[in-house]
Amino acid sequence: DGGITQSPKYLFRKEGQNVTLSCEQNLNHDAMYWYRQDPGQGLRLIYYSQIVNDFQKGDIAEGYSVSREKKESFPLTVTSAQKNPTAFYLCASSGLSDSSNQPQHFGDGTRLSIL
């Protein structure tokens, strides 16, 4: 079954610690995205990547970093600079990165909490 796998499902971070959230897709999609979901705020775009070795900041990139070394993988690092990291993180992918009408497919999410 093709899809998007996010791991872990739950993650706890200590103050001052960086953590990395994994996102893997086997849909052969060009574009991948990271969103943050907070109650009452919907989804906000953190970073997105349209091709390998290239990525762009979204609306709330501060305190986060990404890499796109392989087409199928788009890990997100939540750094210690992110002052309010507790949230639900969603990864998504879509085909044909230069086409705006491709719907996005979402993973099951990772819930990050601060200890």
Next chain:
Amino acid sequence: AQSVSQHNHHVILSEAASLELGCNYSYGGTVNLFWYVQYPGQHLQLLLKYFSGDPLVKGIKGFEAEFIKSKFSFNLRKPSVQWSDTAEYFCAVNPTGTASKLTFGTGTRLQVTL
């Protein structure tokens, strides 16, 4: 930059009632419009989408939405809701030609009672 407004934050309906969830966007150019649904404990999935053509689009599970360009709206409707429609619904938009960089609304939580 574009923005999306969903005015209903929490809607409670009885089974068989009709549903209409509002979605308005702000952007001066041509857009693609989407409704996504998130059932409890499940991942976000596409309900329906509008790119061009007939402004009335039909999606899965009996949902439909109408794009009214003059009102910048893309309201979601269903004639008769079921208990299994209990979920959170998100409207999203992206300008055409900007890859799939979506802007989401804040979501509407729908609770259907038996």
